[in-house]
């Protein structure tokens with residue numbers, strides 16, 4: 001079993017449906033916390049994208065600042081990385097609707113900057129992001 005840091009982004013109005021989907025697909029939600037990210041936290045959160053041409057759009061688009069809390073989750077399942085990738089579908093929602101019609105992004109994402117869900121792309125990111133997002137309550 002592997003852990004994964006996953007996020008329901010504030011660009012979606014379908015948090016409860018997405019949570020139901022996640023549980024229905026056999027992921028265990030071991031931690032869950034709603035957090036409004038500041039700009040600084042958003043930049044830290046997406047730091048691996050800081051050299052990408054779309055970085056400022058990703059931050060400035062206001063997903064984190066304007067539209068309410070992110071739902072941060074630690075998910076657990078066998079073969080977690082591949083399973084979550086498959087559940088999310090491709091990054092671009094129009095591609096998701098073509099290539100993976102049952103995926104979360106096909107159902108809930110609007111456009112490339114409003115992709116509804118996020119998942120850490122490797123074990124190192126998972127540990128960094130869990131430490132970063134849950135540090136205030138991971139004192140035990």
Ligand code: ATP
Pocket residue numbers: 049054057058090091112113114115117118119120121
């Ligand atoms: P995430 O990391 O959010 O789970 P992902 O791994 O499918 O998504 P990444 O390549 O890591 O895709 O991109 C991170 C986020 O940056 C995406 O969710 C999307 O909103 C945005 N993004 C990715 N590619 C582009 C692009 N070409 N133009 C604009 N925004 C993009």
Ligand code: MG
Pocket residue numbers: 119120121
């Ligand atoms: Mg990614």
